[in-house]
Amino acid sequence: MDFTLEDISDDEIARRRAVFEPLVASVRDLVDAVIRTEVDDEVVVDAQRTVSGVVDALRAQQMDGAYGVRYTSNLVGMAWGNAVMGMRNAIAPPVHSTPDGGGVRAEFTLGAAYEGPPGHVHGGVCALVLDQVLGEAAAADNKASYTGTIEFRYLRPTPLGQLVARAEIVERAGRKKTVRGTLSDARGITVEAEGLFIVPKDVPEL
Amino acid sequence: MDFTLEDISDDEIARRRAVFEPLVASVRDLVDAVIRTEVDDEVVVDAQRTVSGVVDALRAQQMDGAYGVRYTSNLVGMAWGNAVMGMRNAIAPPVHSTPDGGGVRAEFTLGAAYEGPPGHVHGGVCALVLDQVLGEAAAADNKASYTGTIEFRYLRPTPLGQLVARAEIVERAGRKKTVRGTLSDARGITVEAEGLFIVPKDVPEL
Numbered sequence: 001m002d003f004t005l006e007d008i009s010d011d012e013i014a015r016r017r018a019v020f021e022p023l024v025a026s027v028r029d030l031v032d033a034v035i036r037t038e039v040d041d042e043v044v045v046d047a048q049r050t051v052s053g054v055v056d057a058l059r060a061q062q063m064d065g066a067y068g069v070r071y072t073s074n075l076v077g078m079a080w081g082n083a084v085m086g087m088r089n090a091i092a093p094p095v096h097s098t099p100d101g102g103g104v105r106a107e108f109t110l111g112a113a114y115e116g117p118p119g120h121v122h123g124g125v126c127a128l129v130l131d132q133v134l135g136e137a138a139a140a141d142n143k144a145s146y147t148g149t150i151e152f153r154y155l156r157p158t159p160l161g162q163l164v165a166r167a168e169i170v171e172r173a174g175r176k177k178t179v180r181g182t183l184s185d186a187r188g189i190t191v192e193a194e195g196l197f198i199v200p201k202d203v204p205e206l
Numbered sequence: 207m208d209f210t211l212e213d214i215s216d217d218e219i220a221r222r223r224a225v226f227e228p229l230v231a232s233v234r235d236l237v238d239a240v241i242r243t244e245v246d247d248e249v250v251v252d253a254q255r256t257v258s259g260v261v262d263a264l265r266a267q268q269m270d271g272a273y274g275v276r277y278t279s280n281l282v283g284m285a286w287g288n289a290v291m292g293m294r295n296a297i298a299p300p301v302h303s304t305p306d307g308g309g310v311r312a313e314f315t316l317g318a319a320y321e322g323p324p325g326h327v328h329g330g331v332c333a334l335v336l337d338q339v340l341g342e343a344a345a346a347d348n349k350a351s352y353t354g355t356i357e358f359r360y361l362r363p364t365p366l367g368q369l370v371a372r373a374e375i376v377e378r379a380g381r382k383k384t385v386r387g388t389l390s391d392a393r394g395i396t397v398e399a400e401g402l403f404i405v406p407k408d409v410p411e412l
Contacts, residue, residue, distance in 0.1 A: 001363065002324045019247045020240070023254040027233075027240055030257055031296045033264040034226070034233055035273050035287050041225045047260045048229040051236055054253045058239040066318035066325055066366055067241050081241050081321045083328040090237045091297050091319045112272035113297045115287045116338075118208050119272055122289040123353045124337030131330030132322075147329045151357040157207065160272055 001200075006070040006078065013076065020080075020088050027090035028113075035112045084132035095129050095165065103137045103168025103181075110160055121158040126183050129165055130193040134179045137167035138197035145177065150195035158183060158190040167193070175199040207406075212276040212284065219282065226286075226294050233296035234319075241318045290338035301335050301371065303342045309374025309387075310343045316366055327364040332389050335371055336399040340385045343373035344403035351383065356401035364389060364396040373399070381405040 008016075030051070037044070067081025067088065080088040084095050093114070097104035108129070116122025131150060138145045167181030176198055183191040214222075236257070243250070273287025273294065286294040290301050299320070303310040314335070322328025337356060344351045373387030382404055389397040 001326070004324070019250050023240060023250055023257065026254050026257040026261060027236055029261045030233055030236070030264075033261045033268065034229060034296060035292070035294045036268040036271075037264040038267045038269055039264055043263055043266070044225050044229055047264055048232050050256060050260050051229065051232040054256050055232060055235045055239045057249055058236075058243040058245055058253055060249070061244045062239065062242040063244055065242075066321045068321075068324040081318055083320050083322060083331050086241070086321075088241045089319055089321075090240060112287055113295055114289050115272045115274075115292075115295075116289060117352070118210070118274040120207070122334070122337070123341070123356075124334035125289050127333035127337055127356070127358075128328070128330035131333055132328070135329070146323070146363070147358075147360050149357060149359045150329075150333070151355060152333075152353075153355045154353050157352070 002068065004068050004070045005073060007073045010076070013072075013078070017087060024088055024090050031090060031113050032111055082132075084129060093129070095132060097133050097136045097165070097167075099140070100166060101168065102140070103166060104133060104140060106133055106165045107162070108165075109162050112160070115160060117157055119160060121160055121163075123152075123154060126154070126158055126191045127152050127193075130167070130181055130183055130191065131195070133165040134167045134181045134193055134195045135197065137169060137181065138177050138179045138195070140169065143199045145197040145199045148176070148196040148198045150193060153192040154190070155192065156190055159185055161185065175201075208274065210274050210276045211279060213279050216282070219278075219284070223293060230294055230296050237296060237319050238317055288338075290335060299335070301338060303339055303371070303373075305346070306372060307374065308346070309372060310339060310346060312339055312371045313368070314371075315368050318366070321366060323363055325366060327366055327369075329358075329360060332360070332364055332397045333358050333399075335369075336373070336387055336389055336397065337401070339371040340373045340387045340399055340401045341403065343375060343387065344383050344385045344401070346375065349405045351403040351405045354382070354402040354404045356399060359398040360396070361398065362396055365391055367391065381407075 070078040086092045095108045097106040114125045171178040181193045182189045276284040301314045303312040320331045377384040387399045388395045
């Protein structure tokens with residue numbers, strides 16, 4: 001597991017964010033628009049040609065493989081390819097958690113691209129987001145960890161729209177941590193999660 | 207939960223697929239290219255302007271809300287917005303399962319957009335895909351069902367690349383079904399899953 005050192009300044013990080021964040025936001029809009037559009041076929045065909053041209057332009061120079069997880073030497077993390085919170089990943093809703101009491105909390109919105117049952121969040125997307133948020137809660141003591149097991153209990157369907165995820169460590173035992181979390185809409189909890197997270201021996205402190 | 211009747215012919219379904227599949231494939235490429243590109247900033251800025259224009263063109267006429275889950279009167283399902291297998295959803299890898307013995311099986315490839323740990327599939331993406339595949343196995347007796355609980359056991363990190371998911375019903379009790387599944391790479395199983403699925407009273411037979 002190769003965590004990459006990329007020693008760039010805070011200014012350079014801010015510059016890269018300023019270049020990429022608008023593009024990633026537009027690609028998120030595009031994903032949504034492709035699902036929901038009702039325009040004539042010719043417009044869809046034109047859109048494909050245009051998007052394909054943009055892909056060619058961006059691929060003119062590109063890294064081999066995935067983005068990876070990069071850190072500066074003062075340990076600013078840049079998991080910019082991450083499927084849930086990555087700054088350069090248009091699949092990521094994105095979900096950004098902040099400290100909340102002893103745990104973490106994230107507010108985010110899930111639109112048409114995250115649908116499973118009609119008008120509702122895909123159960124697996126609930127799991128995707130909670131896996132990330134529970135993992136961040138597990139790392140709240142500055143040690144990265146991997147999910148050993150995680151269980152989700154679906155109390156009722158989660159509507160698409162504004163949601164909140166919370167998680168915190170509830171038990172520690174050696175390199176193992178038990179983390180509990182919830183996904184909620186305005187009416188209350190829709191999904192409960194409990195995970196066992198394990199700190200590997202070879203991972204740097206965050 | 208509103209399952210929509212949209213009575214179109216097989217030919218019309220094929221026509222719509224022919225129009226949208228190339229666009230969705232190009233948007234998937236775009237998501238990947240945005241993560242991996244190393245072109246100069248000007249190209250990224252130009253890409254944003256172009257993508258934004260395509261979004262405007264597609265949004266000129268669009269449905270309210272999400273795509274929903276639509277069926278023809280002879281029960282051909284069109285869950286085209288689905289986050290894991292939806293034909294119009296560029297977030298979906300996509301994962302398509304086929305019957306396999308008493309259960310279902312899906313082969314698919316996960317690239318840079320599904321990354322969590324460096325070079326590896328996000329644990330939550332493993333859960334996302336398995337939730338869908340276990341749900342499809344649960345529906346193998348022609349009754350749609352919802353996930354009650356689901357647990358994932360991570361045996362080792364799942365590398366990005368070609369993967370296989372399998373699932374089958376292992377126990378039935380009234381409206382409840384226990385389904386077990388696995389995610390595997392070429393070396394063997396990486397994640398095990400077990401879910402309890404529930405057939406609601408108000409869902410049509412598929």
